[in-house]
Amino acid sequence: MALLEMAGVRKSFGRNVVLRDVDLVVEPGQCVVLIGASGSGKSTLLRCANLLEVVDDGRITFEGEDITDPRVDADAVRARMGLVFQAYNLFPHLSVVGNLTLALVKVHGVGRDEAEERSLAMLDRVGLREKATARPDDLSGGQQQRVAIARALVAQPALMLLDEVTSALDPELVGEVLDLLGELKAEGVTMLLNTHEMGFAREVADTVCFLHDGVIHERGTPAEVLGAPREERTRTFLARLRT
Incomplete structure (x- = not known):
């Protein structure tokens, strides 16, 4: 059974559609990495998984429970997830x-x-x-x-959600955080995260998903998505990162 599963998830803010019919599966022990340009929907996807945002349509299942059911205790769900923001949010x-x-x-x-x-x-x-x-x-x-x-x-x-955890760091500090995430992956911690660090995604991810305009355009292993992308949008995004 999947630990987290999204099926047909849609989310809008006013007329701005941020997620469009997103399907996503995270298995226990996996590291699933979301990539894409700013504004592609990556952070909103994480916030929907944690119930910080209420989806407009679709279903999210976590540990076998439909957590998009309005009767669900959102705080109890969040207590079974760990969410780390890019701005630390320490007291x-x-x-x-x-x-x-x-x-x-x-x-x-x-x-x-x-x-x-x-x-x-x-x-x-x-x-x-x-x-x-x-x-x-x-x-x-x-x-x-x-x-x-x-x-x-x-x-x-049961699940760690990490939202661009290195984007606010000076370049020389990025490595120590990515090293820690790599160690957690090796220990079997289940992670769903978004990042612009393609080297980390290539080394640690089990699955890479490329988002564009709220749609997962391509998914697969790091070798498939980062090494030999099928979709033109994915190739264009990766080419921009490398210039």
Whole structure:
């Protein structure tokens, strides 16, 4: 059974149609990478998967449950996913470890001692244990993004959604975040993400989907989509990236 499945998903903002009849499947343990120009619908697709946006039509199934059913508890669904934004969205008034423990205690009902133990272990996992008592403003952009990823992971989500997590970083900091995502993939973490980092997509993705004007025009393995694209729109997009 697929972990996440979208069928005929449509989303508009006023007269602007952002997603058009999108079909997408994410299997457990897979890394599915969305590529496409800005405005192609990638971020909206992630927000629909997390129920931050309500779809106009179509169905999204997560862990066998139709989460587009209006009777579904959206907060309960989001608690089983981890969402990481490009702008980190850390709480500046909390310490690094406080950022990780907050949702564990308030949303997942974990005791404070256990929450701190799990959070420190996760910070150790992402190489930031020594920054546990620091505030986010004391960290580099790459460190902040690794904390944001750790915060999403510490709740042990079934699915990680990552929205352009390197786009706000200085070029020299991109590698440390992509290295972490590669490690997570190797550990079997299921990820759906969008990125402009084609090298990362080529190395880590199981499936690459090219979006244009809210439509998935091409999908396949990295070798197929990035190495030998069939569609002219895909070839044009990739050629622009390489110039």
